[in-house]
Amino acid sequence: xxxxxxxxxxxxxxxxxxxxxxxxxxxxxxxxxxxxxxxxxxxxxxxxxxxxxxxxxxxxxxxxxxxxxxxxxxxxxxxxxxxxxxxxxxxxxxxxxxxxxxxxxxxxxxxxxxxxxxxxxxxxxxxxxxxxxxxxxxxxxxxxxxxxxxxxxxxxxxxxxxxxxxxxxxxxxxxxxxxxxxxxxxxxxxxxxxxxxxxxxxxxxxxxxxxxxxxxxxxxxxxxxxxxxxxxxxxxxxxxxxxxxxxxxxxxxxxxxxxxxxxxxxxxxxxxxxxxxxxxxxxxxxxxxxxxxxxxxxxxxxxxxxxxxxxxxxxxxxxxxxxxxxxxxxxxxxxxxxxxxxxxxxxxxxxxxxxxxxxxxxxxxxxxxxxxxxxxxxxxxxxxxxxxxxxxxxxxxxxxxxxxxxxxxxxxxxxxxxxxxxxxxxxxxxxxxxxxxxxxxxxxxxxxxxxxxxxxxxxxxxxxxxx
Numbered sequence: 001x002x003x004x005x006x007x008x009x010x011x012x013x014x015x016x017x018x019x020x021x022x023x024x025x026x027x028x029x030x031x032x033x034x035x036x037x038x039x040x041x042x043x044x045x046x047x048x049x050x051x052x053x054x055x056x057x058x059x060x061x062x063x064x065x066x067x068x069x070x071x072x073x074x075x076x077x078x079x080x081x082x083x084x085x086x087x088x089x090x091x092x093x094x095x096x097x098x099x100x101x102x103x104x105x106x107x108x109x110x111x112x113x114x115x116x117x118x119x120x121x122x123x124x125x126x127x128x129x130x131x132x133x134x135x136x137x138x139x140x141x142x143x144x145x146x147x148x149x150x151x152x153x154x155x156x157x158x159x160x161x162x163x164x165x166x167x168x169x170x171x172x173x174x175x176x177x178x179x180x181x182x183x184x185x186x187x188x189x190x191x192x193x194x195x196x197x198x199x200x201x202x203x204x205x206x207x208x209x210x211x212x213x214x215x216x217x218x219x220x221x222x223x224x225x226x227x228x229x230x231x232x233x234x235x236x237x238x239x240x241x242x243x244x245x246x247x248x249x250x251x252x253x254x255x256x257x258x259x260x261x262x263x264x265x266x267x268x269x270x271x272x273x274x275x276x277x278x279x280x281x282x283x284x285x286x287x288x289x290x291x292x293x294x295x296x297x298x299x300x301x302x303x304x305x306x307x308x309x310x311x312x313x314x315x316x317x318x319x320x321x322x323x324x325x326x327x328x329x330x331x332x333x334x335x336x337x338x339x340x341x342x343x344x345x346x347x348x349x350x351x352x353x354x355x356x357x358x359x360x361x362x363x364x365x366x367x368x369x370x371x372x373x374x375x376x377x378x379x380x381x382x383x384x385x386x387x388x389x390x391x392x393x394x395x396x397x398x399x400x401x402x403x404x405x406x407x408x409x410x411x412x413x414x415x416x417x418x419x420x421x422x423x424x425x426x427x428x429x430x431x432x433x434x435x436x437x438x439x440x441x442x443x444x445x446x447x448x449x450x451x452x453x454x455x456x457x458x459x460x461x462x463x464x465x466x467x
Contacts (some may be wrong), residue, residue: 005440014039020181026326028101030335032344034315037410040180042311044171046304049221051194055216056300059368065143066213069150071296071443072140073157075281078274079123080161084168086267086405087118089317090259091169093403093467096176096318100325104177104241105326111173111235112248112253117263118169121160126345129158140278141285156217163221163224170231176318177241182234190227194219204225262467265405269396276416276445280438283424288434290368294375297365298358302382305350306389312343313393317401324402329463336398336457344390350371351386356378368417374435381439385446395457403467411452420445
């Protein structure tokens, strides 16, 4: 009977987590709160990654040059992700704190100002991205084929970067208010549209024109754009925890400045991490387009494998913000430890699978042995550190949820700029290890980041952060 009741409760909680919950996350069982928030957030991360997985799946049919173009473009788009993630971190900290303080009207005001900020910032990237896409590919070591015939993918992706940023921000609003199920639905709709349009536009099926790699970019932009329209509907017409009204549609410079200041640390974290990734791709590009293609595919698989961790980590961020807003720092800390233990167990299993069967996953995307070999090597080596990634990611998001985005930024600077890039170059060039040295440097840097963030978290200064 006890087992039956447990299973019934688990089914109930699972359904509540994906359908939407009205639970107050500042009271009651912490474990249940983590579960209810984590499930839709994990699925949301899966939906986000499916964009990249679907694109690379169909683009791989166009050859290694096309795959390498996507990889180089993604290394550039990470700058967009950096800004979007930074603004989302600031939005999460502010909205979660206002929600914990039981001030939904103030949370709504923050939400609209965050959207305006995202749109303004995106213009800075759109113009150069649209005008000089071929030059950017050249700077990243791309071949003449990529520059002359495949750069449209880069042009469209960077030119419409505002769609990515706004999507990040509004989903952060929904998640941090405790309405994670809605952000999941947004990405589900966007993904379905992208999956349908990708083959139609890339290969010209039926009445659609054959656009090649350009079609992948158009499909993704269209899917995300429709997702944003649904988000706007939810915020203005839906019956959610955060609801915008006409009174919220106004320009508030002081709120925007607060968001920018708070997001500076978040943007700094992402820029440090992603520019280090750009540096890694630049080093790897010296070993040829086949190695770049293999690394690109391996990285997509790794990101997909890390999705549960990102979702669970985001749950920790929301719980920290709301419980600090409710003046419950001890509950906020307990939420982090419970989330971290869950994360480490899940990622250990995923990492073990990828270490043992890397070739199986690489061959799902491409069969060219010249691409498979470096892809397998990258996947196996980088996956060794999954246990440490699970702990470190939760610690970092706990700081961000508290509004302390500066501490993780310092840790990122040390680990990714002072350790990862120099070590990758030293191992791959002077030590003659080639791309293997780059892959080892990634694991070393991520492990160092976990150790540093854990030590800083235990000091407890994040509990005193005011936002």
